[in-house]
Amino acid sequence: MSGIPEPTRPAPRRSRNTFEQAAQSMKAGDATSATPATQRVAAVSAPVAQVRPATTEPVVQQDATSQKRRKAATxxxxxxxxxxxxxxxxxxxxxxxxxxxxxxxxxxxxxxxxxxxxxxxxxxxxxxxxxxxxxxxxx
CATH class of the missing domain: 1.10.1220 (Arc Repressor Mutant)
Known part of the structure; x- marks a missing residue:
């Protein structure tokens, strides 16, 4: 046997429930808090010149074109x-x-x-x- 240790396996992922995620974000009540998914989208959609170093602060896009408006009566x-x-x-x-x-x-x-x-x-x-x-x- 080799001296290489066995790699640790990542924990299995939980199934995603978008309604539960939305409910949790509504409970938080803080409009500036971003989930990891919104942080990832904001980081990907930002032009390269505007990418900031990683911080613990949530990344919030203020660009009007990146904010999608929900259609009325949906x-x-x-x-x-x-x-x-x-x-x-x-x-x-x-x-x-x-x-x-x-x-x-x-x-x-x-x-x-x-x-x-x-x-x-x-x-x-x-x-x-x-x-x-x-x-x-x-x-």
């Missing part, structure tokens, strides 16, 4: 896909991006939902949007 949903369907979506998105102009998975999903709703409304409701479902009725 809601978050949790969507689970099979791995095959996810791979199929990514491949389709990458190969059709120049022709469709769809540049993100969110935009792809929103477009797919819109097209399916239009098709079903045309097929089953004379092209009109379906009314919202009735609230539960207590008898």
């Amino acid at each position: 809601t978050d949903i949790l969507l689970s896909l099979s791995e095959d369907l996810k791979k199929r979506m990514v491949a389709t998105l990458e190969h059709t991006r120049p022709r469709t102009g769809i540049t993100s998975q969110q935009q792809f999903i929103r477009t797919a939902i819109d097209l399916l709703c239009e098709r079903l409304e045309g097929e089953f409701n004379n092209g009109e949007a379906f009314p919202p479902p009735v609230e539960s009725v207590n008898l």
